Amino acid sequence: MQNKDRSLRKKAYEEIKEYQEIVESDPYRLDFHLMPPVGLMNDPNGLIHWKDKYHVFFQWMPFKTGHGAKFWGHYTSQDLIHWIFEPIALTPSEWYEQNGCYSGSAVNHDGKMKLFYTGNVKNERNERETYQCLAVSEDGIHFEKKGVVIHLPEGYSAHFRDPKVWKHHDKWYMIIGAQTKDHFGCAVLYMSDDLIDWELKGEISGSKENDYLGYMWECPDLFHMDGVDVFLFSPQGLEPQGIHYNNVHQSGYVIGELDYDGAVLHHGPFCELDRGFEFYAPQTTLDEEGRRILIGWMGVPDQDEEKQPTRAYKWIHNMTIPRELRIKNGKFHQSPVEELKKMRGTLFEKKDFNINNESLHLSELDGDVMEIVLKFGHADPYNRFEIDLFDYAKLIYQNESKVLTLERKNFDNKSTESRSCQIPKLATLQLFIDQSSIEVFVNDGEEVFSSRIFPDKKNSSIHLSSSGSVTFDLWKWELTGYTYQTSEEAKREANMNPLNG
Template identity: 40%
Template sequence: MKTLRNQHQEKISKAIESVLNEQESVDQNHWRLQYHVSTPAFWMNDPNGFSFYKGEYHLFYQHHPYSPEWGPMYWGHIKSKDLTYWEHLPIALAPSEEYDRDGCFSGSAIEKDGKLYAMYTGNVWTGDNYDTDLRQVQCLAVSEDGVHFNKVPQNPVIDLAPEGDIHPYHFRDPKVWKKDDYYYCVLGSRTKDHEGQVLLYCSRDLLNWEFMNVMAKSQGNLGFMWECPDLFSLDGQDVLVMSPQGMKSEGDLYHNLHQAGYVKGKLDYKTGLLQHEDFQLLDYGFDFYAPQTAEDEHGRRIMIAWMAMWESSMPEQKHNWAGAMTIPRELSTKQGNIISKPIPELKQLRQHHVQYKNITVNGEQELAGISGDCYELEVEINAKAASQFGIKVRTDNDTHQETLLTYDRLESLFIFNRDKSGEGDGGIRKAPVGLNDNHLHLHLFVDKSSIEVFINEGEKVMTSGIYPADNAKGICFFADQEIELITLNKWNLSKGVSPLIF
């Protein structure tokens, strides 16, 4: 009879072989991202186990290593010394035991006694309906080196959902942290009537967990399930990040299938209750879900999210890969709201700097040296009297492709339009944005099949996958009346992710 460890390792080895066989052909795809984390091949979704361990950042992720479609979940693994240059590592977890046979679902990681512990949800399908026929338990795996993990014999460490108005089966995504002498974790949950909520647990040793309370729950339009919760302190306030499923659209907001955002407040560690303010989005684009944060050695709170969404069509699947992560973003607060900025370490990727100053635009205008498909662009715009202005990126005159980024002064909206962005889904997303002294600051990170727009120093962010033609590399500025590009800086960005070597 195989030992549990050998059974687990055998499944990991087969999965790695599957990925390695496909990696080279995947890298030939012209949509293949250059500085965003993705899998060497096949499917990726939620970030998991994002942590700082022995001087390096470790990022795990939901991974199906046999197909570009979602399937039985493994934990893929990648690490970095600087959140910029990433090195693929062997797959860390495989569904190998009776309690996780249909998937090692999302979770988190924490250092204890020099070891890295991964806490995750073991998933078992008990029938054909994946919404109703399931059993979920919380499990633990431990690593001496941050690379090779063994599941603990005490698994599952949380076996049953608590009594009360708590759904017995939808019970997942543990995020663990330590405060004083205790470890705590939050779990995504729903009520029996399908309203989202988050559960709080505590433990002294990561093995024996005690349910404390329903920490927070949906009121009004906050969905039927809260996935991937994360609780941390930022600038003196507690922040609960979660991904509500099933929110209904309200005006310009909540038009994705599911959302990702936060509430700020104060957690009472004695009662286990979070008193909090209203829900706020973390990203106003199309493709941003399941964000997870980590605190690094500098005390920064860094966030990474899945740069996709469950209803997205994902044209890259025909090239045997799917999904990616956002660039890492540093969180802080400004006037009571969370702002997210690209981490400064990404400047290491910069090449071929082009700069302009005091450029007048009226109508449409292209600039010499300002084009590409993998770049960073930062521009400060004086709106003057213009009512609509912005940037078209990834443009191509032959195919009439463009991704349209427009500021509408009359509506105080920033509008992201990907109806002509190439293959894949179209659509429009809008974010409420005001001008600062009649100025708009935009900071764009464009990769081969993605774009992240940081607006007014991270007050709002919009993220999307786009799938333009290979030669769609134009950049065009436009305005309905005269505007001024006060400063414009553009850099090509180099490759940041190395292949899996095994």
């Protein structure tokens, strides 16, 4: 199918060239987040640190701002700041992936990069078929497809996808997100000696009637960290429970111990990874410095995607900033990677700043690409503290109820919507604001809110207000953002103009 692959690549690159000026004219285009060059971006795939480079593959629909037969796009970076758009990694050119090269992972094996992904097929009766597939590369850029390595086992629906592969001792393991024939979400474990022949070990965890956790689990990721096994996944079908599970679909984790012989994960309760409006399908990798790095999709499937204003400019969605994971007191903490400090420019600093039953505007905080850090005093007698961002979004901490809330205007009808979490004591807030997104790290990453925001671009002002007296130190940096370029190989393949930031 080399002719079909070449044809699909050609059409995708033509789409980039045709709409490049429109895409880059969007005032909501981001400065320091990975975005598609055109069309729709969703799940991060194949996240790996390989031969001194970070590789971020991504689900990509180049031909529209909706979902469809996905490609794998590809960015690389040596420092998580300067990014190179590489040649397209995978196109849905073969029979076993004709309706999309769905999500998966990457491993280093014998000096080669190997991608495992789900081939999505709709047959002549419009029934879904699913295949777990392998592609291999010598250079991390050009991939040779090896075809199907796992077919759908008995007992599961065709919603069986997103393989994550890792090595434990001398064996390779693969975890796949799945749905049982009874419509319960679960995770299935395979084992292999050679990454070609795979043995089904069993269902390591799953949703049950008496412990319901959704009808489908997507984008699984399992790794060992600080003496425990951590399982990340994105369950679909959870009903809201107070301040929990308020997005259409969720992403979270459990901590425990995987019994590799018995194929059972003994674990604690499910915890949400992010409290914001847009966060899904996170994936992690262990880099060569020993850090566990996470990147997520700043979007949620089926959640007002068609109402986002960037669609008028022929693109939609982006990734989160890279985050380093740590476990503290049995809970994940997420911190922006250290490399992002290199983006810091002009600094505004104010120590022991106090506001007391007032609302004020500091012109020094104006802007739409910046990092803001607040470190709070220990014993201030306040009831409420609020940060109003561009008359569009608000961060509100209620000291009495110990609840932190992010409010914003709905994409469609501009009504107010909110997401919240419990914070027993508000110590620090770190805000990354970028044209049309906000990521809030609370108490050094104890909680995180990731969301898209689309304020009037004429309004760049921030207001601080309180009920009672609040004292804090404040730092604000203007941020320079990422740099982008197109690799020489991709330019030769596409005969396209370089991408701009």
